[in-house]
Amino acid sequence: MEVQLTVFQKILLLFSIFVQAAGLAVNNSSSCQKSCGNVSNIPFPFGIGAGCYLDPWLEVVCNYNDSWASPKLVLKKLHLEVLNISLGGTVRVNYPTFVKCVEGPGLWSKLNMELGSSPFFFSISKNKFIGLGCDNFASMVSFIFDPFYSPDPHEFILDGCMSRCDPTNEVINGNNCNGINCCQSALPPADYINAFITNMSLANNNIYYRGKRCPSAFMVEEKWFQTRGLINISSIMPHVPVVLEWRIPNASFYSLPISYIHGSASTANNSSPSYICSNNTAYYMISDNWTYESAQAYRCSCRNGFEGNPYLLHGCQDINECESLKSPCFNNGSESVYCENTEGSYLCHSRRVEYPTKHSVRVIIIVIGISSGLGVLILLVGGWWSYKVVKKRRENKQKKKFFKRNGGLLLKQQLSSHEANVEHTKLFDSKDLEKATDGFNANRILGQGGQGTVYKGMLADGRIVAVKKSKVIDEGQLQEFINEVVILLQINHRNVVKLIGCCLETEVPLLVYEYIPNGTLSQYVSSQIEEFPLTWDMRLRIATEVAGALFYLHSAASLPIYHRNIKSANILLDEKFRAKVADFGTSRSITIDQTHLTTFVSGTIGYLDPEYYQTSQFTAKSDVYSFGVVLAELLTGKNAVFSTNMQETRGLASYFVQSMEEDNLFDILDSQVLKEDKKEEIIAVANLAKRCLDINRNKRPAMKEVAMEMETIQMLQRAPNFEQNCELEHFIFEL
The missing domain is CATH 1.10.510.10 (Transferase(Phosphotransferase) domain 1)
Known part of the structure; x- marks a missing residue:
């Protein structure tokens, strides 16, 4: 009876190995669709159609609508549009925002629970929580809802921010969300988040926005929001990119008899889990306080020295370090060292250098002659380059001296105290302004005053401007000059002269205004x-x-x-x-x-x-x-x-x-x-x-x-x- 049991176990072992090989290779089938719309690569364990994905949660579908310019890839069970899938454990999706168009103060909430029972969760490091709108207080209550770990949600964390109101400017820059019409908050430092509640309220009934206020609050990919450019706070974004992290559930029906743990095979038993990771891979556990026996979920990755898809059979291929690293081996004394690629690594070998022949001596002499000529040329070029570097440093030192003398430090202090926005104010180069005014030609003078002379100029892009060249100013006049810059930076009105930029790195400060042609x-x-x-x-x-x-x-x-x-x-x-x-x-x-x-x-x-x-x-x-x-x-x-x-x-x-x-x-x-x-x-x-x-x-x-x-x-x-x-x-x- 004992011999029969052993034979039966061997049969099961061989069958399981076959199942594993078939499962790991399933996505190699030519019948599996590899792209959809703007997504050009759909890697296994994700896939479209039966037999092309590892888990129902990882099934994606290619949907098409007559109103769309191209098909869209969608996570079937979550109904979220997929923008990109990474084998590093992330997937970018379009996630709905929370927008409420109102006429007065109120409190609104939205529950986001669709990730609660899935192997996906929101990335803590790659996402931000954003509140957009005038006098908008936005907050989120985030918590973990993990059916693999506990049936009840836990780890409640409150986070949020307040956006103050500036009715004069409804356009903000995503890279400058600093609390004026837009605020941001980092996600709480939890292990992971797969559900949250969005709360939003208005601080007061701002008259300017009465009847047309549409504040919003949403989680968004930080990198995308910072590079988004200008955003109108009155516009409505129905969805924004969000980064989700994904994992492979360690469910019992995925258990395989062979598990590759950090690249070495070990025979499975009744008490140890098994993983779908291919050969030459490592797995990473994703679970709270996990143990080897009670791990909840994991991800695979190729070991050092290998690259590819760790979820496919033989998906991780060896890297030829001798080519990719441009021969990591180096010369050592009188020995010549060469590189030999090995499985997952490389070796450096050394050998004795043979004495040269007479022919080799002639070649060496020719090489030395050519090298000497090149050396002289390099010395000449190096001397010229050194001269340019010293001259450049001297000019930079002079510019810093003028910048400080012309009130650059005072201007920075004033701007920080007035919270002025200088992003759209250009710092001009003195050479460009000298060229624009024909060397500050007297024929270009538009007017003179107590603070300086105004010249007419034309910039390289063809714009006509007025360049104000201040007089050599003392400390008392310096305060007036800096004050004019700070005041103009705060003003945005069609009947006030617009300041385009300035230059403080010259002997006297220069201001560049829009050109007003018809005098005073x-x-x-x-x-x-x-x-x-x-x-x-x-x-x-x-x-x-x-x-x-x-x-x-x-x-x-x-x-x-x-x-x-x-x-x-x-x-x-x-x-x-x-x-x-x-x-x-x-x-x-x-x-x-x-x-x-x-x-x-x-x-x-x-x-x-x-x-x-x-x-x-x-x-x-x-x-x-x-x-x-x-x-x-x-x-x-x-x-x-x-x-x-x-x-x-x-x-x-x-x-x-x-x-x-x-x-x-x-x-x-x-x-x-x-x-x-x-x-x-x-x-x-x-x-x-x-x-x-x-x-x-x-x-x-x-x-x-x-x-x-x-x-x-x-x-x-x-x-x-x-x-x-x-x-x-x-x-x-x-x-």
């Missing part, structure tokens, strides 16, 4: 350009655009900004005569709770707020006063400080207010303004200018009110019957 408003107001007089409609539009820009600076910028030097000379006109506010050298940004700045009095005579001049306290109403002077200039055609017929110098502000109080408005208006029949509009703008020029700053309107009134006056201008808009006109005068 003061040139047209004072009739320096008589061939193109400003019509009343143009004056009204320019004033409305400047008011809108100042309202943006005071109320809509990330931090409130006081311009502190509003005047017609700092208002540029582009090719369509649209206003562009410029010169932010003396501007200051403040915190939201600040009401004023206490500074040394600075500005231009004729535009200074009288209360600021007396108290040294600059407020938003001080900019309103300066804007009132610009309105008076547009109405009268006079400069902020002008000479009367009696050769008396007067300030336009007091002269304008006095004329209004004496009902002499139409006696002081510009002749160009009087030519047009716009009496009602002129009176409305004049009354607004008078209120802006009130000596008592508390009686002046805020810039928001000024901008609204200017827009209302434009609405009246576009109305077909201006005289019939009595109620709207009465509203303006009441304001």
Whole structure:
């Protein structure tokens, strides 16, 4: 009876070996489909069709829909689109996001349990948790649900992040998800995660997004999200790439009588598990606190010195290290060492060098001559290269010196404290700017001011720009220069001059702005350009655009900004005569709770707020006063400080207010303004200018009110019957 049992065991052993060989080779069949859509390689143990996959969980199907450009590979049991399969134990899939379009605060949750009973789990190292949207608080509760280990979920971990709101910019960069409209969080340091709950709520009912808020929260492949580029937070992404890790379940019906453990065969018994790994492979266990007897799942890989598919019979093939490593053996003294490839490794052999013959001596002499010539050539080239290196280092040292002297370190400090976004601001090379301005030719000068000279230039890509070359500045002027850069980096408005880039590695700092072709408003107001007089409609539009820009600076910028030097000379006109506010050298940004700045009095005579001049306290109403002077200039055609017929110098502000109080408005208006029949509009703008020029700053309107009134006056201008808009006109005068 004992002999019969032994024979029976041998039969079972041979049968099992045959089964193993058939199972390992099953995917070699030419009938198995190897590609689908954009996936060009479907490796075993995954496969399409019966006999082409190892486990039902690893079965994939090639689906096609008329709305798709090409077929898509799908994990059959999970219904997830496959983007890529790696034998290293990962598979990239398209995973649905959690999006909720709402009108106000609320709390929403989504349960993700489809991986709970599968051999797949979310990769901790390759994925991130993302919250996208305005004032969106997103969190996830992750846990393990492993039917091979325990029927109940365990290891609950809470993780999440908060995205603050910036309504001025709905576009974020995936590589810069820093908490503004987008936040990110690493996955918790668990062994693995195959299920999680997504929670999402809005921090407040932001007016800007009311009625169109679609925040989202999702797990995503970190590398894909960082290289995604620009993302509109209002757009909806139905799914994103996610990296899953996979394993082979060690179920009883996969047990084989021979197990290859780290490349060596061992006979299976009733208490030890068996694995589907091929020869020349190693297996890696994936289980909590596993033991040899109670391992739950595993993955295979080729041993060192082999490469290929470890799940196929003879799938791991030897690597020829002598070719792939370019002969890892090396010379040693008087012995010549050569390389011999072996199974999974290599050997280095040595042999004695034979003495050369006479013919060999001649060859050696020729070789020495050629080598000497090459050596001299190499010395010459090396000397020239050394000279270039030393020169380059000297230039870099000089650039660092200029960078520090021109406020580069101060600029970095200011940018970090203001949380400015400098990613889209280009750092120009001094040689490029010198070429663009024809060596800063005097014929290219657009204007000169207290802080430097502005040149017209053309960049290599054909763009026309204005290059501001600052004067050799002392420490006091340096603060103004850096301040202008920081302020402009925070501003994104169509009626504010855009800063394109800068160069600090020159003797004097250089700033590059967009080119504004039609000069300054003061040139047209004072009739320096008589061939193109400003019509009343143009004056009204320019004033409305400047008011809108100042309202943006005071109320809509990330931090409130006081311009502190509003005047017609700092208002540029582009090719369509649209206003562009410029010169932010003396501007200051403040915190939201600040009401004023206490500074040394600075500005231009004729535009200074009288209360600021007396108290040294600059407020938003001080900019309103300066804007009132610009309105008076547009109405009268006079400069902020002008000479009367009696050769008396007067300030336009007091002269304008006095004329209004004496009902002499139409006696002081510009002749160009009087030519047009716009009496009602002129009176409305004049009354607004008078209120802006009130000596008592508390009686002046805020810039928001000024901008609204200017827009209302434009609405009246576009109305077909201006005289019939009595109620709207009465509203303006009441304001």
